[in-house]
Amino acid sequence: MREDIELIKRGTSDLISVKELEERIAKGKKLRVKLGVDPTAPDLHLGHTVIINKLKTFQNLGHQIIFLIGDFTARIGDPSGRSEVRPVMTREQIEKNAKTYTDQVFKILDREKTIVEYNSKWLETLGVDGLLKLAAKSTVAQMLVRDDFEKRYKSDKPISIVEFLYPLLQAYDSVALKADVELGGSDQKFNLLLGRQIQKDYGLEPQIVLTVPLLEGLDGIRKMSKSYGNYIALNDNPNDMFGKIMSISDELMFKYYELLTQADLKKIKEMHPKEAKAALAFEITQRYCGEDEAVKAKEEFEKVFAKKDIPDDINQLEVTGDFKVSDILIKASFVSSGNSARRLIKQGGVKINSKKIDADTESKNIGSDFILQAGKRNFVKIKVKS
């Protein structure tokens, strides 16, 4: 049992409270462990895996894990932060996203032993009176304690009522599920704690709150998130996955090791940073894409970046008639406009058959088959058809 607790504690940022957890485990209770996600974006990324792995730990220890899909909450559309209106998601979109979510999540979790729930099941029938009853259990002052709300309030930024309702609905999920434990990122701490309070109000034993640190995105500054574009998706192709990990800073690499692997950090720090990073990239890529793909991705990376060679697999593009290099750059979606294409050429970022070009060459001055490179990582094979 002590080992169980240690396993659960590893890599957490908050565990409230350890004592309660010990007591419940000591009673031999099979804990109901909840993790909720709103299926607003279809892809899971490495940031999500930190918490999913923690869920997996509970599963391995024989507890009942519940993967909650916030289909109802997604439908309302959390306006948090931004003033722009988020498009309301249709049922179809939500279902589609939910499906990709579960597909990806069961790369990690054991499907057979997981309960999947949808919060529309109880929120849809809650009704206005139910909502009011729920809302009566918290106060505005209490909401404003939450860090991001407070900041926005103080700097005269809008906070919608829906945003106040969100934590309450999430808390109600815990009531409906009779959760013993709820997991979340450290930014979820407030919401999870509110769950405790609301559960008590509804006569339940308060859930244990477990948060894990947020995984920083590729920029090393903001949390990994699709909307910041700094993420590594679980279904990124192997080359991207490998490449993205290689592009992070050394400092960030250690955090990734800490949060994403079981590796012994001491040993990692003794390695050459580049080797360590390659090992990390390999491990992660292997985990989600398989060993063969990971080996290939590693080879490809060495080839393209270390030896500055041309990769094996390049997309092919057929062009007809007269063209300029700038036209192809647009066509291949490497740039968005002629101006930016010309800019890129001027700055020496465009190569044809590995030779830098310094002008927007026309088709007649190039052969009929060639490889075009834009920047460091964009390659395309061009076939000219007459």
Place this chain on the structure above:
RNA sequence: GGGGGUGUGGCAGAGCGGUCUAAUGCACCAGACUGUAAAUCUGGCGGGCUUGCCCUUCGGUGGUUCAAAUCCAUCCGCCCCCA
């Protein structure tokens, strides 16, 4: 309902009649350097091409003016105070 304020590029934030494609910072892109990076340095960061010029941008619309991001009117969004 009354009063006050505010809206500028992906974000933050200057500009407050001409010298505005709009300072500065962040983000982003390219080049150099390197360990693939990071840091640093250099250049860039609305669109078109015949590269020097043209066109389009400062919440929307209409107006004043030779000239408007800048002034006026109106509408919309947001914030604050009072009720």
